[in-house]
Amino acid sequence: MISLALAYLKDRPLTTALNVLLLAISVAMLVLLMQLGNQASERLERDARGVDLVVGAKGSPLQLILSSIFHVDQPTGNVPFSSLALLRRDPAVARAVPLALGDNFVGYRIVGTDESFADLYNTSIATGRAFSEPFEAVLGADVAAQTRAQLGQRFVGSHGLVEDETGDHSHDSEPYEVVGILEPTGTVADRLILTPYESVWNVHGIEHGHDEHDHDEHDHDEDGHDHDGHNHTDESKSDSDAMSPARGASPGILQVESATLDPELTSILVSYRNASGAIRIPALINRQTQMQSAVPANETARLLELLGASISGLRVFAWLLAITGGLAIFVALLNMARSREGDLALLRVMGMSRVQVFATVIMEGIITAMLGAGFGWLAAQTLMMAARAGIATLDDLGLKVWQFGSGEAVLLIAVLGIGALAAAIPAWRVYTMDPARVLARS
Amino acid sequence: MQLAVEGVRVAYGAHAVLNDVTFTLEPCAKALLLGPSGSGKSTLLNVICGLQTPNAGTVHLGDQQVSAGNGDTIRRSAMGIVFQTLRLVSALDVRANLLLAQKVQTGARDEALVERTLEQLNIAHRASSRPHELSQGEAQRAAIARALVVKPSLLIADEPTSALDNANTQKVADLLLGLADKAGTTLLVATHDERLKTHFEQSMVLEKGRLAA
Numbered sequence: 001m002i003s004l005a006l007a008y009l010k011d012r013p014l015t016t017a018l019n020v021l022l023l024a025i026s027v028a029m030l031v032l033l034m035q036l037g038n039q040a041s042e043r044l045e046r047d048a049r050g051v052d053l054v055v056g057a058k059g060s061p062l063q064l065i066l067s068s069i070f071h072v073d074q075p076t077g078n079v080p081f082s083s084l085a086l087l088r089r090d091p092a093v094a095r096a097v098p099l100a101l102g103d104n105f106v107g108y109r110i111v112g113t114d115e116s117f118a119d120l121y122n123t124s125i126a127t128g129r130a131f132s133e134p135f136e137a138v139l140g141a142d143v144a145a146q147t148r149a150q151l152g153q154r155f156v157g158s159h160g161l162v163e164d165e166t167g168d169h170s171h172d173s174e175p176y177e178v179v180g181i182l183e184p185t186g187t188v189a190d191r192l193i194l195t196p197y198e199s200v201w202n203v204h205g206i207e208h209g210h211d212e213h214d215h216d217e218h219d220h221d222e223d224g225h226d227h228d229g230h231n232h233t234d235e236s237k238s239d240s241d242a243m244s245p246a247r248g249a250s251p252g253i254l255q256v257e258s259a260t261l262d263p264e265l266t267s268i269l270v271s272y273r274n275a276s277g278a279i280r281i282p283a284l285i286n287r288q289t290q291m292q293s294a295v296p297a298n299e300t301a302r303l304l305e306l307l308g309a310s311i312s313g314l315r316v317f318a319w320l321l322a323i324t325g326g327l328a329i330f331v332a333l334l335n336m337a338r339s340r341e342g343d344l345a346l347l348r349v350m351g352m353s354r355v356q357v358f359a360t361v362i363m364e365g366i367i368t369a370m371l372g373a374g375f376g377w378l379a380a381q382t383l384m385m386a387a388r389a390g391i392a393t394l395d396d397l398g399l400k401v402w403q404f405g406s407g408e409a410v411l412l413i414a415v416l417g418i419g420a421l422a423a424a425i426p427a428w429r430v431y432t433m434d435p436a437r438v439l440a441r442s
Numbered sequence: 443m444q445l446a447v448e449g450v451r452v453a454y455g456a457h458a459v460l461n462d463v464t465f466t467l468e469p470c471a472k473a474l475l476l477g478p479s480g481s482g483k484s485t486l487l488n489v490i491c492g493l494q495t496p497n498a499g500t501v502h503l504g505d506q507q508v509s510a511g512n513g514d515t516i517r518r519s520a521m522g523i524v525f526q527t528l529r530l531v532s533a534l535d536v537r538a539n540l541l542l543a544q545k546v547q548t549g550a551r552d553e554a555l556v557e558r559t560l561e562q563l564n565i566a567h568r569a570s571s572r573p574h575e576l577s578q579g580e581a582q583r584a585a586i587a588r589a590l591v592v593k594p595s596l597l598i599a600d601e602p603t604s605a606l607d608n609a610n611t612q613k614v615a616d617l618l619l620g621l622a623d624k625a626g627t628t629l630l631v632a633t634h635d636e637r638l639k640t641h642f643e644q645s646m647v648l649e650k651g652r653l654a655a
Contacts, residue, residue, distance in 0.1 A: 004531070004542065011533035343531045349491065350546050351518025436493040439484065439525065 001356060004347075005363035008336065016368060019328045023372025024379060026321035027415055029314065031380035034407050037311050039399055041304055044070065047188045048296040050095075050120050052278065055079060055087065055285055056267035061294035062303060068099055068267040069296055071109050071188050075101055078264035079291050087268055092277030095120060097269040100197040102204060103157035108143045110157050110176070112197030112265075118182075120269060121189040127151060128180030134199040137176040140192045141184035153178045157203065174203045201263050326418040329368050333361060333426035344430050345438035354431050361427035362420055369419025373412045377404075443504045443520065443595035443628055444469050445490070450499035452485050452651075459485045460496070461651045467628050467644070472619055474639060475632040477648035483632040486648065487600055490630070491523060492516055503596060518547045522589030522627075526601035529585035530573040536560070536584045537569040540591045547592040559587045563617065579610050583617070590621055597622055599631045603638060615641040 009016045048069050056064040057077025066073035087096040097120050100112030111117070115130065128151045131138050139149055149155070154175040176195060184190055270293075272278055285293040337344070344357055352360075384401045445467040452460040460482045467473050477483045488494035490501050492513020501508040508516050517523070530539045540556045560566040563583040568576060576584060582602060589597055599618060603611040615638050622629040631638065639645055647654040 003538075004534070007531075007533040007538065340532070342527075343533070346525070346529075346531060347546070348514075349493065349517065349523055349525070350543055351514050351521075352546050353514045356546075436488045439488065439493070 001360045001363055002367075005360050005367055008340070008360075008364055009367060012332070012336075015332045016371075019325060019332060019368050020371045020375060022325035022328055023322060023369055023415060023419075024376035026318045026325055027373050027376025027411065028379040028383065029318035029321065030411055031377055031408060032383060033311050033315050033318065034411065035380070035384065035403060035405075036399070037307070038405070038407060039403075040307065044300045044304070046186060048300055049187075050122075050271055051269045051296050052272045053270040053282060054267055054294045054296060055083065055270060055291055056294070058290060058292045061292060062299045064267060064292065064294045065296050065299040066303075067101070068269065069188070071111075071192065075266045076292075078266055079268065081263040081265055083289070083291065084265060084268055087270060087281075090277070090281065092273055092281060093270055094273035095269075095271040098197055098265045099267050099269065100200040100264075101266040102200055103159055105143075105155050105157050105176075105193055106147060108140070108147070108191060108193050110137070110193045110195060110200070112195055112200030114196065117189075117194060120271070121185055121187050123182045123185050123189050125180045126183040128178070131179055131194065131196055134196050134202055135174065135176050136179040136195065136199075138180040138182060138194045139178055140182050140190040140194070142190040143193055144181040149178050149181075151178055151180070174199075197265065322415060322418055325369075325372060326422040329365050329419055329422035330425065333365060333423050334429075336364070337361065337426040337429045341433065341438050344433060345435040348433070348435040349439070357433075358427045358431040361430050362423045365419040365421075365423025365427075366416055367419075369416045369422075372419075373415040376415075377408065377412070444502070445596055445628055445630065446500075446502040447486075447490065448500050448502075450486065450489055450496045450501065452482070452489065452494065452496050459651050460489070463499070463648070463651070463653055465646055465653060467630060469628055470623075470626055471644055472622055472629040472642055473631070473644040473646065474642040475630060475646050475648060476634065476636065476639065477632075478634050481634075481648045482651040483634075483648055484600065487598060487630075487632055490598065491521060520595040522592050522594030522597045524582075524585045524589045524597070524599040524602055526604055529581050530588065532573050535570050535572050536565065536576070536587075539573075539584065540588050543588045544591050552591070555593075556587075556591050559591050562621070563587045579606060582606065582614060586614070586617065586621070590625065593625065594627055596628045596630065599629070599633075601633050601635070602631060603633065603635050608637065611635065611637050 048065075051069055054064055054068045056068060056075065057079055059076030063073050064076050067075040081098075084096055084098050087093050095116055097116045098113055099117075101109060102112075103110045118124070118130065125138070126141070128138070137155075139147070143149070147155075154177050156175050176193075176199065182189060182194075270277075270281070272281070282293040282295065285291050344360075347357055347360075348354070381401050384399060388399050388401065447466070448464050450460050450463040451458060463482075463486060465473075475483055475486070485494065489496050490508065492501075492508045492510055495510040503516060503520055506512070506516060530536065531542065534542060537556060537560070540559070541551050541553070544551050544556070557566065557569075560569050563586060565580055565583050565587065568580055568584070571580075573581060573584075586599070586602070589599075597618070602618065603614050606614060618629060618631065619641060621627075631642070
C-alpha cells in the first residue's frame with residue numbers, strides 16, 4: 001500500500017511538491033514559533049531562578065531585568081556600592097549578588113561580582129579555581145568552549161557590552177588572567193566571564209585615576225539606543241548625577257571621579273530570606289531611594305505577554321496555512337479518486353479489500369503530510385541556525401537548534417492528522433466504489 | 443479447480459440480464475463464452491468473480507461458494523483476471539504491476555516468476571515501461587502476464603482479442619491456451635470474437651442472458 005501510494009505521489013510530482021511545500025511552510029513557522037517561545041520562556045525562567053528582586057538605577061524595569069539577569073540589554077545606570085551592604089544587612093535578605101558591568105571580551109560580558117554569584121547560579125569550578133584577586137577571571141563553560149581559552153591565558157577586555165571589532169576601546173593595560181572555568185549550568189552563567197568587581201573598578205579608573213581612562217573619549221553608540229521610550233545615555237547620566245558626582249560616563253560603566261567617592265555597581269540581585277522581604281524591600285527602595293527595584297517574575301511575565309500576543313497571531317496564520325495545505329491535499333486526492341477510478345477498480349478486482357484501497361488513499365494524504373512536516377521541521381532548524389548566527393540576541397539567549405520536544409511531536413501528529421483528514425473523503429469515495437459498475441462503464 | 447455456475451439469474455426490475463445460467467468447467471478446462479455485446483457476458487463474469495450478487499443461483503469455485511461477501515478473498519487466492527480495458531495500474535511500470543499483483547494476491551513477491559513470465563509473453567523489453575507507453579498488443583500481453591504471475595486456479599479473460607488483428611488474435615489465443623495448459627489452470631474466455639471459436643474445446647453461447655443449447 002505504501003509503495004503504491006508513493007507511486008501515485010510520484011506520478012503527479014508538481015501537485016505533490018506544491019502540497020508538501022504548503023505544509024512545510026506552515027510546519028516551519030509553527031516549529032519556529034514553538035521553539036523560540038518555549039526556549040525563550042525556559043531560558044528566562046532558568047536564568048531568573050533564585051532572583052527575587054533586582055535593584056538598579058531608575059529607568060525601565062524590563063531593561064534592568066534584561067541587562068542584569070539575561071545580559072541582553074544595556075543597563076539603566078549605576079547604584080552606590082554602599083547599597084550592597086545595606087541590603088545584606090537586612091534580615092529579610094538571604095543573598096545580595098553585586099554586578100558590575102561595562103566591558104566584554106569578544107562579545108562575552110565581563111561581570112564584576114563576588115563569590116555569591118556562584119551560589120546564586122549553583123555553579124562550581126570545572127577546572128582551575130575561583131577568582132580571589134582583581135584581574136583574575138573565571139570563564140563560563142560556553143565562553144571557554146568558544147574562545148578555547150586555557151588556564152593561565154591572559155586577555156584584554158573591550159569597553160562596552162558588545163564586541164568591539166575595531167579594537168579601539170581595548171583596555172590594553174589591564175589584562176585579565178584565566179584562573180578557572182565553570183561547569184556548564186545551562187544558564188546565562190555559561191556565557192559570562194566572572195571577575196571580582198574590583199577588577200572592573202580598576203579598569204575604569206578607581207585605582208589609576210580617572211584621567212588615565214577618560215570615558216568621554218569613547219564612542220558609546222551602542223548605549224544610546226532608545227528602549228521603551230527612554231534614552232539610556234540620558235537616563236544613566238541623570239542617575240549618575242543623582243547617585244554620585246560622576247559625569248560623562250556611559251551606563252553600566254562604574255563611575256568614580258576619585259578614590260574618595262563611593263564606588264558604584266550596575267545592579268544587585270536579591271534573594272529573600274522570607275516573604276516579608278517581598279512586601280517591604282521593593283517599596284522601600286522605590287520610595288525612599290533614588291534606585292529602582294524590579295521583580296523578575298513580573299517583568300518576565302510582561303515580556304512573555306508582549307511576545308505571546310505576536311506569537312499567537314503568527315501561530316493562527318501558520319495553522320491557517322496548514323489547513324490550506326490540508327485543503328490542497330483534499331482537492332488533489334479527490335481529483336485522483338475520480339481520475340484513478342479505473343485503477344482502483346482494478347485493484348479491487350485483483351482482490352484488494354475495500355479497507356486496503358481506502359488505506360492506500362489515506363496513506364497518500366499521510367505521506368504528503370509527513371513529507372511536509374519533515375521538510376518543515378528541517379527548514380525551521382536551518383532557519384534557527386542561520387538566525388542564531390546572524391542575530392546576536394538569539395545567540396545570547398542560548399537558542400538551541402536540532403531540538404525535538406513533545407510539542408513538536410504533537411505538532412507533527414496534528415499535521416499528519418490533517419493529511420489523513422484531507423484524504424478521508426476521497427478515500428471514502430473509493431471505499432464505497434462499486435468496481436463492477438466501473439468495469440461496466442469502462 | 444472446478445467452476446460450477448448454477449441457476450444464476452440477474453435482473454434489474456423486470457428486465458433479466460441473466461436467466462437461469464448453468465454450466466460447469468472441470469479443472470484445467472479451457473472454455474469460451476461467446477456472445478454479442480449486451481448478451482450478459484460481463485455481468486456473468488462479475489457474478490463469477492464475486493463482484494456482483496445474483497438474484498438467484500450460485501457459483502462455486504472448488505468447494506467454495508462465491509459471493510459478494512467472500513469475493514475479495516476468492517479473487518485474491520484463486521483468480522487471475524484479464525480485462526479488455528482495465529489492464530494495468532497507471533502509476534506503475536509493467537514489472538511493478540506484476541509484482542503488485544503478486545503482493546496483493548499471494549502476499550509474496552516472486553521476481554524470478556515475473557521475469558520468466560515477461561520473457562514468455564515477449565514483453566521483457568517493456569518491463570520498465572509505464573502502461574501509457576505500451577501498444578495495444580503489449581498492454582494486452584502485460585495484462586495476461588499480470589493475471590498469470592499469481593498462479594491462479596481460474597484464469598478469466600474478458601474480450602482479450604477485441605482490438606487485435608487476426609495474427610495477434612491467433613497469438614493471444616495460443617498464448618492463453620498454452621500458458622493455462624502449462625500452469626494447469628482452468629481458463630474461461632468471454633468474447634464476442636467468433637475467430638476464437640476454433641481454438642477452444644468447449645464453447646458456450648450466451649444470448650439475451652440465456653445459454654444457448
